[in-house]
Amino acid sequence: MQPRSAAAAGRDFPYTSxxxxxxxxxxxxxxxxxxxxxxxxxxxxxxxxLYAVWPGEWSSHLFVIDDLDEYARAHGLVHDEKRTGLADHEHTVRWTLDPSETNPLGSYITIRVHLDCGCSIQDLGTFAGQMREQRGWDIATTGGWGGSSTSGTYMRARRKSLGA
Ligand SMILES: [Zn+2]
Known part of the structure; x- marks a missing residue:
């Protein structure tokens, strides 16, 4: 069986599935x-x-991982601005307590984050890593998160790490 090209599938290839x-x-x-x-x-x-088997509905296909850059971006080994919505820079960040938060003195609180630098958070894990490095924030990556660029992105964070 001749392996197919993962590069030909581009970003649709399920690298992290x-x-x-x-x-x-x-x-x-x-x-x-x-x-x-x-x-x-x-x-x-x-x-x-490196090869990968992509299980299909009827049969599995063997692919050769011939775009290692895409593989690395998908696995977060190199920074990917397109995938994460986040530039590799010091973000200009503001946060407010989320209106849904009923326990603002809890150890973890829900906050709304606004990025004035123009980035939009598409990948919470990457954002959490950047904020830990840049400001010492401790963002919970296992909890729910979401939002929009206008209303901000809500997420859970350890209150003390925010200096609050
Ligand atoms: Zn930014």
């Missing part, structure tokens, strides 16, 4: 399943080739 199975074949022919922290570097340096 739970049903996507990765297979890494090293130079010496060793086959390993799944990926680890070194997979990207080994594939990039040509020490291995």
């Amino acid at each position: 739970r049903t996507t199975c990765y297979i890494e074949i090293s130079e010496d022919g060793t086959v390993s399943h799944g990926t680890d922290s070194g997979t990207y570097e080994r594939a990039r340096s040509g020490k291995s080739t």
Whole structure:
């Protein structure tokens, strides 16, 4: 079976889907399943080739991961402004207590975040990482979040980390 090209599928390729199975074949022919922290570097340096099985409705297809940049962006190994809506810069950020918050003195509070720098939050995990680094904020990435660029994005954060 001739593998298809993941690059040809572009951003539609389900790089981070739970049903996507990765297979890494090293130079010496060793086959390993799944990926680890070194997979990207080994594939990039040509020490291995990365394949993935994309299970379809009727049959599964084998793909060669021939766009490693896209793979890295999907897995958050390199910053992706398009996917996350977030520039790789110091955000100009404002926050207010969300109107729904009934316990404003709790250890975690729901806040509404406005980004005056023009970014829009499409990926909470990336935003949480940037805010931890830039301001020491502790944003809960497991809770609900959402919103819009006009009303701001709501999320849960540890109150003390916000200085409140
Ligand atoms: Zn920004």
